[in-house]
Amino acid sequence: MTALLAGLGLGLSLIIAIGAQNVFVLRQGIRREHVLAVVIICAVSDAVLIAAGIAGLGAVLEVVPWLIDVVRWAGAAFLVGYGMLAARRAWRPPGALTIDSALPQSADSAAPAGPGDGRPATIVAAPARLRGVLLTALALTWLNPHVYLDTVFLLGSIASTWEDQRWLFGAGAMLGSVLWFTALGFGARYLGRWLSTPRAWRWLDAGIAVVMVAIAVSLVWPR
Template sequence: MMYAVLAGLGTGFSLIVVIGAQNALVLRQGVLRQQVAVVVALCAASDAVLITVGVAAGSLSVPPAVLVVPRVGGAAFLLYYGYSAFRRAFRASALEPAAQPAATVVLTCLAFTWLNPHVYVDTVLLLGTTSTTWGADRWWFGVGAACASVTWFCSLGFGARHLAPLFTRPVAWRVLDGFVAVITTVTAVSLLTAIRT
């Protein structure tokens, strides 16, 4: 049991500790200290649900055509968000980040999570398939993977506040928003490219 949990923890970390669009959002909210607990909880809970589905489904084979619509929708959303971040990086009025309504933050977080096919590939397909190698202990593997998700999002979201002094300088916000714009755009392009492969 313990080996399965540790394997799930390690595998979960290997998949989630990559700065993608979702992580960039968590980082930004953490630096702003706005709706951090909500964003962290939504990301971790969503991962837990998807990991559960993956473990329950076991070895799952999804036809590529099924992913076309979510890929296009996810790419469109990411391109829009990347464009918004790019504009923030070059507009003087955006150098002093304004608080966003909680509903906007929640909807953005949910969109980053549920409209991104990469999340399904990592949690449902990869973790789900890997869990089958643990037989009866596959659920403990899933517990470990979910714990990795909770640990990562808590560390990223609540740890980002230590970067706040750095973000008293306008140039730091330009760099962060530029970084978010690049990450979301690259992710969107990779989603659209995957449709043709």
């Protein structure tokens, strides 16, 4: 259970940071277009990358077991640094997440102006095609170099320090991806406006900093 929760905490901490993928999922959720397909693409892609990291690095560390201690301390150092960056963002936020342009038009604002109405006519964007949305989701996931550092190398490395429980750790990280993308996509109508404020991201970054440092300590603490 400890390994599962540790994986869940690290997975959420890595994935919650503002990024193009999260903004895209949030945007599709707000527009209510192909949300389930986007959530599935992102969650399954994360699961594949996490499994690849655990399996690949696990095989290497079985051949060179002394690397486990190196990975343990290197991972702890990286997590502390990552946590400090999150703490700095919480202390001095870079700015709000801009999503207003993705909001669907209301019935009033979308209605064309009538004679003497006094309101400007509003053009409502046509719904995006499923194929284009899926290709965009795949590109934002698989063509992002950070996903290989965070999801494959970092998660795979830290999972390997749990030895026999590394797949439980990975399952926790996969669960974190499912929970986050589901909440972000289907809760977008509620989360969108809340996450567009600097204060909300300051709280999120503060929580990320605490989780990162706590996991770093657990890596080097005797078990």
